Amino acid sequence: MGNRYLRRLATLFFSLFVISLLSFALIEFSPGGAMARYVENPNISQADRTRMAERFGLDRPAPLRYFIWLRNTVQGDLGTSFMTGRPVLTEILERLPATLKLMTFSFFISIIVAIPIGIYSATHRHSLFDHLAATGSFLGLSLPSFWFGLLMIYIFAIWLNWLPSGGMITPWFDPSAYPLLIRPFVIFWEHTRYLLMPAIVLSLSNIGSWSRYMRSSMLDVISQNYIQTARANGVPERKVVYKHALRNALTPLVTLMGLDLPGFFAGAVVTEQIFAWPGMGRLFISAAGNRDYQVLMGIIMITAVLVLLGNLLADLMYRFLDPRVNYEG
C-alpha cells in the first residue's frame, strides 16, 4: 500500500514538471512579451525597456530562465509580479479563497442537482421527466457559460433586480447593523446572493454531464443480479434504489468528477470574468493580458497541484466506495 502511494506521488511530481515545462514553452512562444505593453508609451524609451528587461532578468536565454524559475519554485518562491511588484504567491493566495469558495459551492450544487436527476431519470426511464432532463443536460453541456451568465444577469439582476450582477460582497456590508438574533441569517444571505448566479452558471455543464452519467450508471446497476437478490429478499424498492443501487452507481461517478476537475477550473475562469468574481480566474485573465508571466506560471502550477490532488482524492474515494479494488495494485 505504501509503495503504491509512493509511486503515485512520484507520478504527481513528474506531471507537475512536465506541465511547468509545457506551460513555460507555450508562454515563451506566444506573441508579444512582458515589455510589449510599454511599446506604445511615449514616456518609455527603448533604452528604458531594455533596462527594465535586464532588471527582470528577461534578457537571459529562455532555458536559463526556466531553470531559475524551477529552482526558485522548488524552494517555494514563485517570483514577483511584473505588474504590481508583489510576490506572486501573495497575489494568488489573496485570490484563491474566492475561487475555492465559488467552486465548492458550485460543486455541491452540481451534486445535489445532478444525482437526484440521474436517479429519477433512471428509475423513470422514457418518462416525460427523463426526456426533459435529457434535453436540459444537452443544453447545459452545449450552450456556452458566458451566454447563460449574461442571460441570468439580464433576468435576475437587471430585470427582476433580485440578485447582484457581480462581485463577492457589498463593500459597506456591516453585520453589526442587524439584531443579534437574525445576524447569522443576514450574513449567510449576503454571501449566498452573490454566490448564487456564478455558482449556478459554473454548475451547468457539470450537472449536464453528471446527471446523464448517473442515469446510465444507475441503469447499469439496476439490471445487476444483486439488485434482483435484494428484491427477492424483501428489501423495499426505495431501499433497493437508494442503498443497494446508489452505492454502486456512485463509484464510477467519483472517477468522472476527478476527470472533470480541469474543466471545472477552466469554467471558473470564464465565470469569474462574467460575474466580476475576485478570484484566481480573473487574476489569470488580467495576467495573461499584461503578459505577467510569473503570475501566469504561478496560477498554472497552483491549479495543476489542486487538480492532481483532486484526482488523488477521487482515487481514494473510489477505493473507499468499492471494496473490490485492492490496495496492492
Add this chain to the structure above:
Amino acid sequence: MLAEILLELRNLKTKFKTYDGEVKAADGIDLTVHKKEILGIVGESGCGKSATALSIMRLIPSPPGEVHADKMELNGVELQSLTEKQLSKVRGSEISMIFQEPSSALNPAFTIGEQLIEVLILHQKLDRGAAHRQAIKALNLVQIPAATQRLADYPHQLSGGMRQRVMLAMACACMPSLLIADEPTTALDVTVQAQILELLCQLQSELNIAIMLITHDLSLVAEIAQRVAVMYAGVVVENASVRNLFAKPRHPYTQGLLASLPLLNAERERLNVIPGGVPNMLNLPKGCRFHPRCPHCWQICRQQEPPLFSQNGSEVRCWLFAREMNK
C-alpha cells in the same frame, strides 16, 4: 401421504412485449407445491423456468413483462392481490429465491454481514445485536466455517460455493416456507455442486422448507426431488413423482430427455439427443409445441394443442394419452 398444498398456481401467463413481438415465456402453467416437498422443474434453456419463478416472486419487470394467473396462492393468500409493501414482507420471509450466478448475486459494496443483517432486521424486527447473533446462526446453518469472521468479508473475498451458501443463508434466515432455487449449481464445479445439493436437502428436512429446484439437469432432480414438472416452450408437459417419471416417462419430450442422460447409457458412444432445436418463442408451432421434434407425431398434434391429461397424480400434455387418461 397427502401433504398440504403450499403454493397453487393455475394458468399462469407471463408475456414479454419486445420489439420483435410478444414472447409468451409462460403460457398457461399449472403447478402445485406441497409443504416440505422438493419439486424439480426441468426444461431446456429459454423454456420459461426463470420467468415462472420470477412471476411467483412477483419480480417480473413491467414493462416489458405482463403476468396474469387465474390463481397464485401461497398458504391460501393470493399473491396477485398483495400491494408492493405487503409483497416485500412476503419476499424473503415466506418465499425466497436464490439465483444461478453466485458471483454476481451478492452486492459487491456491502459485507456479507451487512447484507444478511439487513434481511433479518427487515423481517424479524430484531435489534442489531440480536440480528448479528442470528446472522452467525444462519451462516452456521449453511455450514460456513468461521462464521463470525466471514460476516466482515466482502463477497469478492469468498469462493463461488461459499457465495452460494451465503445466498442460501440469506434466503433461509427467516425460515420461509418456500425456497425457489433457480439453477443454484449450474455455475459451480462438480464437487461444490454436490455439496450445495446436499445442503438443500438438509435445509428442507431440518427447516421443513419446500423447495422448487429449477434446473435443466434431470439427474439433479433424480437425486433430491420428490416430484418433477417438465417444461417445454412455456408449458408444463409432464408432471409426476420422480419415481414414476423415471420408471415410466410418458411425454415423448421427457423420454428424449431421459435417453440423453449420460448416466443411464454410459455404455453408448454418443448420447441420444432430441432431434431439432428449441423452438423460437416468438413463433411457436401450431398445435402441440413439441410436434416438429416428436417421433410419435400424428395428425391432431399438428392442429390442436393437447390439454393436460391426468391419472393417479401424474399429468401429461400429449395426445397419445387421450384415451387412457382423464382430461
